[in-house]
Amino acid sequence: MSPQAPAPARPMRADARRNRERILTAAAAEFEEHGPEAALEDIASRAGVGIGTLYRHFPDRQALLVAVYREGVDSLVHCGDELLAADDPFDGLARWLGAQLEHSRKHQSLAASAMLNMLDDPDGPPPPCEAMMTTGAALLARAQERGVVRADVDASDVSRMVGAIALATDGAPDGPVCSNRLFQVMLDGLRPPAER
Structure with a gap:
Protein backbone atom coordinates (compact mmCIF):
# COMPACT_ATOMS: atom_id res chain seq x y z
CA MET A 1 0.00 0.00 0.00
CA ASP A 60 7.57 31.14 20.72
CA ARG A 61 9.67 34.32 20.62
CA GLN A 62 12.12 32.82 18.12
CA ALA A 63 9.36 32.09 15.60
CA LEU A 64 8.12 35.68 15.90
CA LEU A 65 11.63 37.14 15.57
CA VAL A 66 12.30 35.13 12.42
CA ALA A 67 8.89 36.03 10.92
CA VAL A 68 9.41 39.77 11.51
CA TYR A 69 12.91 39.63 10.05
CA ARG A 70 11.79 37.59 7.03
CA GLU A 71 8.90 39.98 6.34
CA GLY A 72 11.27 42.96 6.38
CA VAL A 73 13.69 41.27 4.01
CA ASP A 74 10.85 40.10 1.73
CA SER A 75 9.72 43.72 1.52
CA LEU A 76 13.27 44.78 0.56
CA VAL A 77 13.46 42.11 -2.13
CA HIS A 78 10.09 43.21 -3.55
CA CYS A 79 11.28 46.83 -3.55
CA GLY A 80 14.48 45.79 -5.36
CA ASP A 81 12.56 43.81 -7.96
CA GLU A 82 10.49 46.91 -8.74
CA LEU A 83 13.61 49.11 -8.91
CA LEU A 84 15.12 46.84 -11.58
CA ALA A 85 12.76 48.68 -13.95
CA ALA A 86 13.91 52.17 -12.86
CA ASP A 87 14.93 54.44 -15.74
CA ASP A 88 18.14 55.45 -13.96
CA PRO A 89 20.02 52.30 -12.82
CA PHE A 90 22.23 54.24 -10.40
CA ASP A 91 19.16 55.83 -8.79
CA GLY A 92 17.49 52.40 -8.58
CA LEU A 93 20.54 50.92 -6.86
CA ALA A 94 20.87 53.92 -4.53
CA ARG A 95 17.22 53.80 -3.51
CA TRP A 96 17.43 50.08 -2.79
CA LEU A 97 20.63 50.48 -0.76
CA GLY A 98 18.95 53.33 1.15
CA ALA A 99 16.03 51.02 1.98
CA GLN A 100 18.53 48.35 3.08
CA LEU A 101 20.29 50.89 5.33
CA GLU A 102 16.98 51.93 6.90
CA HIS A 103 16.10 48.28 7.50
CA SER A 104 19.52 47.63 9.05
CA ARG A 105 19.23 50.69 11.29
CA LYS A 106 15.83 49.61 12.58
CA HIS A 107 16.56 45.91 12.99
CA GLN A 108 20.23 45.70 13.96
CA SER A 109 19.75 43.54 17.08
CA LEU A 110 16.75 41.73 15.63
CA ALA A 111 18.78 40.59 12.62
CA ALA A 112 21.42 38.91 14.79
CA SER A 113 18.82 37.05 16.86
CA ALA A 114 16.79 36.00 13.82
CA MET A 115 19.85 34.82 11.89
CA LEU A 116 21.04 32.68 14.80
CA ASN A 117 17.62 31.04 15.02
CA MET A 118 17.52 30.40 11.27
CA LEU A 119 21.02 28.88 11.30
CA ASP A 120 19.88 26.56 14.11
CA ASP A 121 17.19 25.18 11.77
CA PRO A 122 19.06 23.57 8.84
CA ASP A 123 15.81 22.01 7.52
CA GLY A 124 13.97 25.34 7.41
CA PRO A 125 13.57 27.57 4.35
CA PRO A 126 16.74 29.23 3.03
CA PRO A 127 17.83 32.36 4.92
CA PRO A 128 16.18 35.44 3.40
CA CYS A 129 19.56 37.16 2.94
CA GLU A 130 20.18 34.91 -0.07
CA ALA A 131 17.25 36.49 -1.92
CA MET A 132 18.39 39.93 -0.78
CA MET A 133 21.92 39.33 -2.12
CA THR A 134 20.50 38.10 -5.45
CA THR A 135 18.38 41.25 -5.78
CA GLY A 136 21.29 43.49 -4.85
CA ALA A 137 23.58 41.73 -7.32
CA ALA A 138 21.03 42.23 -10.13
CA LEU A 139 20.67 45.95 -9.36
CA LEU A 140 24.44 46.39 -9.14
CA ALA A 141 25.11 44.45 -12.37
CA ARG A 142 22.55 46.58 -14.23
CA ALA A 143 24.23 49.80 -13.04
CA GLN A 144 27.69 48.45 -13.90
CA GLU A 145 26.56 47.42 -17.39
CA ARG A 146 25.40 51.01 -17.98
CA GLY A 147 28.79 52.27 -16.77
CA VAL A 148 27.37 54.31 -13.87
CA VAL A 149 28.96 52.19 -11.10
CA ARG A 150 32.63 51.23 -10.90
CA ALA A 151 33.34 47.71 -12.11
CA ASP A 152 35.64 46.64 -9.26
CA VAL A 153 32.96 46.15 -6.57
CA ASP A 154 30.56 43.27 -6.08
CA ALA A 155 27.25 42.86 -4.24
CA SER A 156 28.87 41.57 -1.05
CA ASP A 157 31.19 44.63 -0.94
CA VAL A 158 28.23 46.99 -1.18
CA SER A 159 26.16 45.03 1.35
CA ARG A 160 29.05 45.06 3.83
CA MET A 161 29.45 48.82 3.45
CA VAL A 162 25.75 49.40 4.15
CA GLY A 163 25.91 47.09 7.18
CA ALA A 164 29.06 48.81 8.44
CA ILE A 165 27.41 52.23 8.24
CA ALA A 166 24.39 50.97 10.19
CA LEU A 167 26.62 49.35 12.82
CA ALA A 168 29.00 52.30 13.16
CA THR A 169 26.19 54.81 13.71
CA ASP A 170 23.94 52.63 15.90
CA GLY A 171 23.20 54.41 19.16
CA ALA A 172 25.04 57.60 18.17
CA PRO A 173 23.24 60.81 19.24
CA ASP A 174 23.17 61.96 15.61
CA GLY A 175 22.86 58.40 14.24
CA PRO A 176 20.42 58.98 11.35
CA VAL A 177 22.18 62.21 10.26
CA CYS A 178 25.61 60.60 10.45
CA SER A 179 24.52 57.42 8.67
CA ASN A 180 22.91 59.43 5.85
CA ARG A 181 26.13 61.44 5.45
CA LEU A 182 28.28 58.30 5.33
CA PHE A 183 25.81 56.71 2.93
CA GLN A 184 26.21 59.65 0.52
CA VAL A 185 30.00 59.30 0.73
CA MET A 186 29.62 55.60 -0.09
CA LEU A 187 27.39 56.38 -3.10
CA ASP A 188 29.93 58.91 -4.36
CA GLY A 189 32.62 56.24 -4.06
CA LEU A 190 30.57 53.81 -6.16
CA ARG A 191 30.65 56.15 -9.15
CA PRO A 192 33.32 55.49 -11.77
CA PRO A 193 36.34 57.83 -11.28
CA ALA A 194 35.45 59.79 -14.43
CA GLU A 195 32.01 60.67 -13.02
CA ARG A 196 33.16 61.91 -9.61
Whole structure:
Protein backbone atom coordinates (compact mmCIF):
# COMPACT_ATOMS: atom_id res chain seq x y z
CA MET A 1 0.00 0.00 0.00
CA SER A 2 1.50 3.33 -1.05
CA PRO A 3 1.81 6.10 1.56
CA GLN A 4 -0.81 8.81 1.38
CA ALA A 5 0.24 12.28 0.29
CA PRO A 6 -0.07 14.86 3.07
CA ALA A 7 -3.28 16.85 2.95
CA PRO A 8 -2.81 20.32 1.49
CA ALA A 9 -2.64 23.09 4.08
CA ARG A 10 -5.94 24.89 4.51
CA PRO A 11 -5.85 28.55 3.54
CA MET A 12 -5.80 30.96 6.47
CA ARG A 13 -9.12 32.60 7.26
CA ALA A 14 -9.31 36.34 6.53
CA ASP A 15 -9.62 37.30 10.21
CA ALA A 16 -6.67 35.07 11.17
CA ARG A 17 -4.59 36.59 8.36
CA ARG A 18 -5.44 40.11 9.59
CA ASN A 19 -4.49 39.15 13.16
CA ARG A 20 -1.18 37.71 11.95
CA GLU A 21 -0.41 40.89 10.01
CA ARG A 22 -1.30 43.07 13.02
CA ILE A 23 0.94 40.97 15.27
CA LEU A 24 3.87 41.27 12.83
CA THR A 25 3.41 45.06 12.54
CA ALA A 26 3.21 45.44 16.32
CA ALA A 27 6.19 43.13 16.86
CA ALA A 28 8.33 45.07 14.38
CA ALA A 29 7.58 48.31 16.26
CA GLU A 30 8.17 46.78 19.71
CA PHE A 31 11.41 45.08 18.64
CA GLU A 32 12.61 48.38 17.15
CA GLU A 33 11.85 50.25 20.38
CA HIS A 34 12.85 47.61 22.95
CA GLY A 35 15.06 45.09 21.15
CA PRO A 36 14.48 41.36 20.62
CA GLU A 37 13.57 40.87 24.29
CA ALA A 38 10.43 43.05 24.02
CA ALA A 39 7.57 41.60 26.08
CA LEU A 40 5.26 39.37 24.03
CA GLU A 41 2.31 40.60 26.12
CA ASP A 42 3.08 44.18 25.01
CA ILE A 43 3.22 43.03 21.38
CA ALA A 44 -0.17 41.32 21.70
CA SER A 45 -1.66 44.39 23.39
CA ARG A 46 -0.27 46.71 20.70
CA ALA A 47 -1.74 44.43 18.03
CA GLY A 48 -5.12 44.43 19.76
CA VAL A 49 -5.18 40.65 20.24
CA GLY A 50 -4.92 38.30 23.20
CA ILE A 51 -1.66 36.57 24.06
CA GLY A 52 -3.27 33.23 23.08
CA THR A 53 -3.83 34.55 19.56
CA LEU A 54 -0.18 35.57 19.34
CA TYR A 55 0.93 32.09 20.42
CA ARG A 56 -1.44 30.41 17.93
CA HIS A 57 0.41 32.19 15.12
CA PHE A 58 3.90 32.16 16.65
CA PRO A 59 4.59 29.37 19.16
CA ASP A 60 7.57 31.14 20.72
CA ARG A 61 9.67 34.32 20.62
CA GLN A 62 12.12 32.82 18.12
CA ALA A 63 9.36 32.09 15.60
CA LEU A 64 8.12 35.68 15.90
CA LEU A 65 11.63 37.14 15.57
CA VAL A 66 12.30 35.13 12.42
CA ALA A 67 8.89 36.03 10.92
CA VAL A 68 9.41 39.77 11.51
CA TYR A 69 12.91 39.63 10.05
CA ARG A 70 11.79 37.59 7.03
CA GLU A 71 8.90 39.98 6.34
CA GLY A 72 11.27 42.96 6.38
CA VAL A 73 13.69 41.27 4.01
CA ASP A 74 10.85 40.10 1.73
CA SER A 75 9.72 43.72 1.52
CA LEU A 76 13.27 44.78 0.56
CA VAL A 77 13.46 42.11 -2.13
CA HIS A 78 10.09 43.21 -3.55
CA CYS A 79 11.28 46.83 -3.55
CA GLY A 80 14.48 45.79 -5.36
CA ASP A 81 12.56 43.81 -7.96
CA GLU A 82 10.49 46.91 -8.74
CA LEU A 83 13.61 49.11 -8.91
CA LEU A 84 15.12 46.84 -11.58
CA ALA A 85 12.76 48.68 -13.95
CA ALA A 86 13.91 52.17 -12.86
CA ASP A 87 14.93 54.44 -15.74
CA ASP A 88 18.14 55.45 -13.96
CA PRO A 89 20.02 52.30 -12.82
CA PHE A 90 22.23 54.24 -10.40
CA ASP A 91 19.16 55.83 -8.79
CA GLY A 92 17.49 52.40 -8.58
CA LEU A 93 20.54 50.92 -6.86
CA ALA A 94 20.87 53.92 -4.53
CA ARG A 95 17.22 53.80 -3.51
CA TRP A 96 17.43 50.08 -2.79
CA LEU A 97 20.63 50.48 -0.76
CA GLY A 98 18.95 53.33 1.15
CA ALA A 99 16.03 51.02 1.98
CA GLN A 100 18.53 48.35 3.08
CA LEU A 101 20.29 50.89 5.33
CA GLU A 102 16.98 51.93 6.90
CA HIS A 103 16.10 48.28 7.50
CA SER A 104 19.52 47.63 9.05
CA ARG A 105 19.23 50.69 11.29
CA LYS A 106 15.83 49.61 12.58
CA HIS A 107 16.56 45.91 12.99
CA GLN A 108 20.23 45.70 13.96
CA SER A 109 19.75 43.54 17.08
CA LEU A 110 16.75 41.73 15.63
CA ALA A 111 18.78 40.59 12.62
CA ALA A 112 21.42 38.91 14.79
CA SER A 113 18.82 37.05 16.86
CA ALA A 114 16.79 36.00 13.82
CA MET A 115 19.85 34.82 11.89
CA LEU A 116 21.04 32.68 14.80
CA ASN A 117 17.62 31.04 15.02
CA MET A 118 17.52 30.40 11.27
CA LEU A 119 21.02 28.88 11.30
CA ASP A 120 19.88 26.56 14.11
CA ASP A 121 17.19 25.18 11.77
CA PRO A 122 19.06 23.57 8.84
CA ASP A 123 15.81 22.01 7.52
CA GLY A 124 13.97 25.34 7.41
CA PRO A 125 13.57 27.57 4.35
CA PRO A 126 16.74 29.23 3.03
CA PRO A 127 17.83 32.36 4.92
CA PRO A 128 16.18 35.44 3.40
CA CYS A 129 19.56 37.16 2.94
CA GLU A 130 20.18 34.91 -0.07
CA ALA A 131 17.25 36.49 -1.92
CA MET A 132 18.39 39.93 -0.78
CA MET A 133 21.92 39.33 -2.12
CA THR A 134 20.50 38.10 -5.45
CA THR A 135 18.38 41.25 -5.78
CA GLY A 136 21.29 43.49 -4.85
CA ALA A 137 23.58 41.73 -7.32
CA ALA A 138 21.03 42.23 -10.13
CA LEU A 139 20.67 45.95 -9.36
CA LEU A 140 24.44 46.39 -9.14
CA ALA A 141 25.11 44.45 -12.37
CA ARG A 142 22.55 46.58 -14.23
CA ALA A 143 24.23 49.80 -13.04
CA GLN A 144 27.69 48.45 -13.90
CA GLU A 145 26.56 47.42 -17.39
CA ARG A 146 25.40 51.01 -17.98
CA GLY A 147 28.79 52.27 -16.77
CA VAL A 148 27.37 54.31 -13.87
CA VAL A 149 28.96 52.19 -11.10
CA ARG A 150 32.63 51.23 -10.90
CA ALA A 151 33.34 47.71 -12.11
CA ASP A 152 35.64 46.64 -9.26
CA VAL A 153 32.96 46.15 -6.57
CA ASP A 154 30.56 43.27 -6.08
CA ALA A 155 27.25 42.86 -4.24
CA SER A 156 28.87 41.57 -1.05
CA ASP A 157 31.19 44.63 -0.94
CA VAL A 158 28.23 46.99 -1.18
CA SER A 159 26.16 45.03 1.35
CA ARG A 160 29.05 45.06 3.83
CA MET A 161 29.45 48.82 3.45
CA VAL A 162 25.75 49.40 4.15
CA GLY A 163 25.91 47.09 7.18
CA ALA A 164 29.06 48.81 8.44
CA ILE A 165 27.41 52.23 8.24
CA ALA A 166 24.39 50.97 10.19
CA LEU A 167 26.62 49.35 12.82
CA ALA A 168 29.00 52.30 13.16
CA THR A 169 26.19 54.81 13.71
CA ASP A 170 23.94 52.63 15.90
CA GLY A 171 23.20 54.41 19.16
CA ALA A 172 25.04 57.60 18.17
CA PRO A 173 23.24 60.81 19.24
CA ASP A 174 23.17 61.96 15.61
CA GLY A 175 22.86 58.40 14.24
CA PRO A 176 20.42 58.98 11.35
CA VAL A 177 22.18 62.21 10.26
CA CYS A 178 25.61 60.60 10.45
CA SER A 179 24.52 57.42 8.67
CA ASN A 180 22.91 59.43 5.85
CA ARG A 181 26.13 61.44 5.45
CA LEU A 182 28.28 58.30 5.33
CA PHE A 183 25.81 56.71 2.93
CA GLN A 184 26.21 59.65 0.52
CA VAL A 185 30.00 59.30 0.73
CA MET A 186 29.62 55.60 -0.09
CA LEU A 187 27.39 56.38 -3.10
CA ASP A 188 29.93 58.91 -4.36
CA GLY A 189 32.62 56.24 -4.06
CA LEU A 190 30.57 53.81 -6.16
CA ARG A 191 30.65 56.15 -9.15
CA PRO A 192 33.32 55.49 -11.77
CA PRO A 193 36.34 57.83 -11.28
CA ALA A 194 35.45 59.79 -14.43
CA GLU A 195 32.01 60.67 -13.02
CA ARG A 196 33.16 61.91 -9.61
